[in-house]
Amino acid sequence: MAELVPSLAEQEVVRFAADLIAIDTTNRGAGDCRERPAAEYAAARLAEAGLDPQLLEAAPGRANVVARWEGTGSAAGALLLHGHLDVVPASPEAWTVPPFAGEIRAGQLWGRGAVDMKGADAALLAVVRDWARAGRRPARDVVIAFTADEEDTAAHGAQWLVDKHPDLFEDCTEAVGESGGFTFHAGPGLRLYPIASAERGTAWLRLTARGTAGHGSKPNGDNAVSRLAGAVSRIAEYRWPVRLIPTVQAAIEAIGAAAGADSARCARLAAGDEAVALLDELGPAGALVAGTIRNSANPTMLRAGEKVNVIPGEAVGYIDGRVLAGHEAEFDATLDELTGPGVSVEYLHGSPALEAPLDAPLVAAMAAALRAEDPGGIPVPYCMSGGTDAKEFSRLGMSCYGFTPLVLPSGYDYFAMFHGVDERVPLPALHSAVRVLDRLLASLR
Numbered sequence: 001m002a003e004l005v006p007s008l009a010e011q012e013v014v015r016f017a018a019d020l021i022a023i024d025t026t027n028r029g030a031g032d033c034r035e036r037p038a039a040e041y042a043a044a045r046l047a048e049a050g051l052d053p054q055l056l057e058a059a060p061g062r063a064n065v066v067a068r069w070e071g072t073g074s075a076a077g078a079l080l081l082h083g084h085l086d087v088v089p090a091s092p093e094a095w096t097v098p099p100f101a102g103e104i105r106a107g108q109l110w111g112r113g114a115v116d117m118k119g120a121d122a123a124l125l126a127v128v129r130d131w132a133r134a135g136r137r138p139a140r141d142v143v144i145a146f147t148a149d150e151e152d153t154a155a156h157g158a159q160w161l162v163d164k165h166p167d168l169f170e171d172c173t174e175a176v177g178e179s180g181g182f183t184f185h186a187g188p189g190l191r192l193y194p195i196a197s198a199e200r201g202t203a204w205l206r207l208t209a210r211g212t213a214g215h216g217s218k219p220n221g222d223n224a225v226s227r228l229a230g231a232v233s234r235i236a237e238y239r240w241p242v243r244l245i246p247t248v249q250a251a252i253e254a255i256g257a258a259a260g261a262d263s264a265r266c267a268r269l270a271a272g273d274e275a276v277a278l279l280d281e282l283g284p285a286g287a288l289v290a291g292t293i294r295n296s297a298n299p300t301m302l303r304a305g306e307k308v309n310v311i312p313g314e315a316v317g318y319i320d321g322r323v324l325a326g327h328e329a330e331f332d333a334t335l336d337e338l339t340g341p342g343v344s345v346e347y348l349h350g351s352p353a354l355e356a357p358l359d360a361p362l363v364a365a366m367a368a369a370l371r372a373e374d375p376g377g378i379p380v381p382y383c384m385s386g387g388t389d390a391k392e393f394s395r396l397g398m399s400c401y402g403f404t405p406l407v408l409p410s411g412y413d414y415f416a417m418f419h420g421v422d423e424r425v426p427l428p429a430l431h432s433a434v435r436v437l438d439r440l441l442a443s444l445r
Helices: 008-022 036-047 120-133 159-162 226-237 244-261 263-266 273-281 283-292 327-340 361-373 390-396 427-443
Strands: 054-059 062-069 076-082 109-111 142-145 172-175 184-186 192-199 201-209 296-305 314-323 343-352 378-384 398-401 424-426
Touching: 008 036, 008 120, 008 343, 008 427, 036 054, 036 062, 036 120, 036 142, 054 159, 062 159, 062 263, 076 120, 109 226, 109 427, 120 142, 120 427, 142 159, 159 390, 172 361, 172 390, 172 427, 184 244, 184 283, 192 244, 192 283, 192 361, 201 226, 226 296, 226 314, 226 327, 226 398, 244 273, 244 283, 244 378, 273 283, 327 343, 361 378, 361 398, 361 427, 390 398, 424 427
Parallel strands: 076 142, 076 172, 172 398, 192 378
Antiparallel strands: 054 062, 062 142, 109 424, 184 192, 192 398, 201 314, 201 343, 296 314
């Protein structure tokens, strides 16, 4: 069935998303990013809607936007809605279209940030403006934050806001950010909508092996490169034990029930081989939980030596570790054992694992907003394998959820769009984001 003529808000979400994509906010790490032009754009759209946004720079060019949208007087605490303005790098030569053109082609908006996450930012802007035109306000106060530096360490974004400007989030009890609420096609007619209530923690590590420098032609039993290679190999080959946190347990049960698996067996699941076997039975839907049933540690970078005939005295490797809530001590102890003697382990960046209540009224409201858009869709719990700015906002005591809704067609590979080549989003999906967010805000009490 053809989509109806888009409303003004649905037209605006496409325009805002294209405009934001055209503002290159590539975050290369180590402070190399400039979000201010995008922050100014978002602030201008909020100001046009009657809000009083604050532009806050953690460093020159590293700008954040925060605005409070006053509610009509609910006794409930304020709700934080947040999204980030930076994007990961994109190599133009690998793309079908220029990654920062914001081009519409074949009914889709192309460009870096279309999914992660300027499209979601645009949807929030469009909904706020649509409510302002109609003279509507949410029942609860809503704090809106567009942040810098999410694609690196958040040191110039959410972390800085929480450390330096916690008063802006006073009385916020819950937060909603990326990523969840998207259509996951798990089989013929089976459409799941994950709602994120947990995230694995981040553990970015540097391994340093030291040895005796020398000539490459001479025997050397104290070789730093060999020592590091052994540690990296052991880490890469280690199979972490299954550890099911409550959110993942609930996700497996809900997905299993939706997929027609034995519900009694799902309910009895405990950490162990049975959980792994069940993932195979879930078919494609198993991908929603496969990355969150255990801790992980993946080698990502190596650095050693300057010349082929010189044995260096030091070799360095980097590990991207992800940790489930409640299993941090196990992660650290395992890494210490796997690296072995002569290799030190240092945290470059760490952020906590999160798990918020699944039975919260906000979760029920998100599920209801999705069902109204897609009556045949099935909302399910979800734990993110990576991390978001929620880790920082949780330090202020908020329960944090991931919900950036998109009703997506079959065959569209949502996960491939994150940090991938030819990132794009269907225009009807952006329209659906506006409608779902509108319903969610209308249901706030």
